[in-house]
Amino acid sequence: xxxxxxxxxxxxxxxxxxxxxxxxxxxxxxxxxxxxxxxxxxxxxxxxxxxxxxxxxxxxxxxxxxxxxxxxxxxxxxxxxxxxxxxxxxxxxxxxxxxxxxxxxxxxxxxxxxxxxxxxxxxxxxxxxxxxxxxxxxxxxxxxxxxxxxxxxxxxxxxxxxxxxxxxxxxxxxxxxxxxxxxxxxxxxxxxxxxxxxxxxxxxxxxxxxxxxxxxxxxxxxxxxxxxxxxxxxxxxxxxxxxxxxxxxxxxxxxxxxxxxxxxxxxxxxxxxxxxxxxxxxxxxxxxxxxxxxxxxxxxxxxxxxxxxxxxxxxxxxxxxxxxxxxxxxxxxxxxxxxxxxxxxxxxxxxxxxxxxxxxxxxxxxxxxxxxxxxxxxxxxxxxxxxxxxxxxxxxxxxxxxxxxxxxxxxxxxxxxxxxxxxxxxxxxxxxxxxxxxxxxxxxxxxxxxxxxxxxxxxxxxxxxxxxxxxxxxxxxxxxxxxxxxxxxxxxxxxxxxxxxxxxxxxxxxxxxxxxxxxxxxxxxxxxxxxxxxxxxxxxxxxxxxxxxxxxxxxxxxxxxxxxxxxxxxxxxxxxxxxxxxxxxxxxxxxxx
Numbered sequence: 337x338x339x340x341x342x343x344x345x346x347x348x349x350x351x352x353x354x355x356x357x358x359x360x361x362x363x364x365x366x367x368x369x370x371x372x373x374x375x376x377x378x379x380x381x382x383x384x385x386x387x388x389x390x391x392x393x394x395x396x397x398x399x400x401x402x403x404x405x406x407x408x409x410x411x412x413x414x415x416x417x418x419x420x421x422x423x424x425x426x427x428x429x430x431x432x433x434x435x436x437x438x439x440x441x442x443x444x445x446x447x448x449x450x451x452x453x454x455x456x457x458x459x460x461x462x463x464x465x466x467x468x469x470x471x472x473x474x475x476x477x478x479x480x481x482x483x484x485x486x487x488x489x490x491x492x493x494x495x496x497x498x499x500x501x502x503x504x505x506x507x508x509x510x511x512x513x514x515x516x517x518x519x520x521x522x523x524x525x526x527x528x529x530x531x532x533x534x535x536x537x538x539x540x541x542x543x544x545x546x547x548x549x550x551x552x553x554x555x556x557x558x559x560x561x562x563x564x565x566x567x568x569x570x571x572x573x574x575x576x577x578x579x580x581x582x583x584x585x586x587x588x589x590x591x592x593x594x595x596x597x598x599x600x601x602x603x604x605x606x607x608x609x610x611x612x613x614x615x616x617x618x619x620x621x622x623x624x625x626x627x628x629x630x631x632x633x634x635x636x637x638x639x640x641x642x643x644x645x646x647x648x649x650x651x652x653x654x655x656x657x658x659x660x661x662x663x664x665x666x667x668x669x670x671x672x673x674x675x676x677x678x679x680x681x682x683x684x685x686x687x688x689x690x691x692x693x694x695x696x697x698x699x700x701x702x703x704x705x706x707x708x709x710x711x712x713x714x715x716x717x718x719x720x721x722x723x724x725x726x727x728x729x730x731x732x733x734x735x736x737x738x739x740x741x742x743x744x745x746x747x748x749x750x751x752x753x754x755x756x757x758x759x760x761x762x763x764x765x766x767x768x769x770x771x772x773x774x775x776x777x778x779x780x781x782x783x784x785x786x787x788x789x790x791x792x793x794x795x796x797x798x799x800x801x802x803x804x805x806x807x808x809x810x811x812x813x814x815x816x817x818x819x820x821x822x823x824x825x826x827x828x829x830x831x832x833x834x835x836x837x838x839x840x841x842x843x844x845x846x847x848x849x850x851x852x853x854x855x856x857x858x859x860x861x862x863x864x865x866x867x868x869x870x871x872x873x874x875x876x877x878x879x880x881x882x883x884x885x886x887x888x889x890x891x892x893x894x895x896x897x898x899x900x901x902x903x904x905x906x907x908x909x910x911x912x913x914x915x916x917x918x919x920x921x922x923x924x925x926x927x928x929x
Contacts, residue, residue, distance in 0.1 A: 370718055375402075375409050378714050385710055386414050389703040396580040397425035398695040398703075401604040402711055403611040404719060405688040411604050417577040417696065420585065427604040430563060430575040431694035433679040434672025437600040438532050440610070442483060442653035444551055445539050446630045453542040456480040456652075463538055468513045470897070473520035479538065481521045482531040483652040484638045488519040490912065491891045492530030503593060505537045505547055514913035518895025524644040524827065527891065529597040532653070536596025548594050558623045559613055561606040566594045572601050577696040579676025586676050586698075598672065604692055607681065611690035614683055635668050635685060643809060646816060646825045658682070659823025660709060663725055664716045669708075673701050680704040682712060689715050732780040732803075742766065744813070745806050748868065748875075750888035751815060751829030755873040758866065783807050784818065804828075832875055832887050834867050840881040841869055844900070848909060848916040855914055862909070871898060871911070 413425035459476035618626035649656040669682035678700030683690040766777040777785040813831035860872035882900040
């Protein structure tokens with residue numbers, strides 16, 4: 337999501353932050369009783385919070401907007417749009433909104449659903465007959481599955497980084513024809529930019545109108561979003577914020593073309609107009625942008641039948657799970673991120689409260705969600721008088737695992753953001769080994785574990801607000817994470833078994849280079865470690881001497897198939913539709929020779 341930030345790879349960083357974080361300046365004094373509909377304290381408190389978070393995380397510029405029904409309560413900028421020129425961030429500053437673009441694409445698509453041009457449960461091939469993907473599963477990919485990230489298609493991030501300004505939407509069909517579906521339809525939530533690119537092509541095909549022209553005529557112009565565009569034209573350039581990485585200005589040139597999944601430029605004022613349309617049930621004055629029934633469908637959970645999604649609910653291109661705000665009712669939201677720009681849009685449809693946060697720094701994602709959550713909590717209290725329940729982090733009781741449980745949980749795993757992970761039984765306690773790191777797993781009831789590591793190699797420290805669970809579904813062992821602070825729960829890995837590695841695969845060990853010049857920067861390595869074949873640190877399970885599968889759920893890797901082919905008399909590897917050739921042999925292979 338849009339990306340989940342708390343993953344096993346971050347365990348040590350999270351714990352270090354918990355230990356080292358220090359107190360900040362005094363928060364504004366809160367009135368004993370908040371006056372309904374009086375946002376005076378709200379503005380003071382949020383200004384303090386935003387400035388504090390920006391200092392701590394080196395965010396150079398940030399703009400925020402709060403909408404209550406049809407009124408913009410607050411639209412303000414903090415820090416710099418461009419520090420060098422002294423240009424301050426404000427409500428009219430243009431930012432890249434990244435994947436928040438997806439919800440706008442979804443509105444355009446649902447307009448065509450209303451016109452009976454598209455049926456959500458029809459296979460995408462019904463409308464795009466040239467669509468082909470290597471699919472080893474029986475269920476067809478439908479429009480609905482594309483809109484819920486349950487199509488089984490990979491994320492496809494590398495294709496979106498193609499800087500060819502002449503690349504059109506139609507080329508997505510060529511990108512896909514040699515790509516394997518990662519999972520069956522409706523098997524598990526698997527975020528896919530490629531899916532939304534297909535939706536953009538579908539919209540263009542069924543409307544018989546260029547995608548950009550359609551979005552301008554049917555969404556941006558009726559909503560008077562005059563500072564919103566898919567292109568960095570001269571008007572956008574004049575208002576565009578500079579991107580930063582830890583305080584240093586950076587150049588980001590990706591996506592100077594139409595990318596339905598993430599290339600919109602916009603401002604706080606324009607995005608507030610979009611929020612007001614949602615609050616008005618799809619209307620903007622006398623103009624009907626979208627019917628209320630369509631919005632209701634977009635905000636209805638679509639994946640309740642998918643067991644591996646656990647408690648994570650999704651609508652049609654909207655996320656619906658925000659546990660810390662459950663007390664206030666439904667929240668629909670989406671985040672967005674490019675390399676140096678980050679965004680979050682969150683709306684409470686029942687209360688008609690919405691917030692948009694845009695920032696121009698690589699670290700912006702760290703603070704955007706926290707700011708959006710604080711905004712909605714306080715605004716909801718001021719509008720309804722209902723205070724959020726106190727947050728209590730439970731310190732779970734430790735238990736001793738039985739010999740059977742120890743045996744069940746030990747083994748080899750593939751885990752998101754970590755690749756190959758090994759869990760061993762050390763003195764009747766579980767220990768997790770991630771590359772060169774060691775973490776003890778403190779057992780709790782119901783298959784939950786806290787993470788423990790030794791500070792300075794001496795002092796044990798347990799991270800109680802972030803836990804993992806190990807559970808069996810359909811005769812397979814899965815790892816999921818549970819963030820007690822945010823309440824999120826999601827599958828992040830699964831147990832895998834070693835398979836025989838033939839000499840044919842061992843001879844291929846080494847570094848590889850993509851033969852497509854557009855993606856020549858991608859130079860993965862085929863290696864062996866602890867008896868596992870690894871492709872770019874992801875476990876690879878050979879099916880035979882020329883085919884292998886990457887197990888697990890890692891973005892752009894999980895479920896993908898690697899094939900060996902011959903080109904001009906030399907072996908090549910086909911992965912995600914691209915061809916790779918060995919550039920440097922491994923030490924083991926050099927020694928074999």
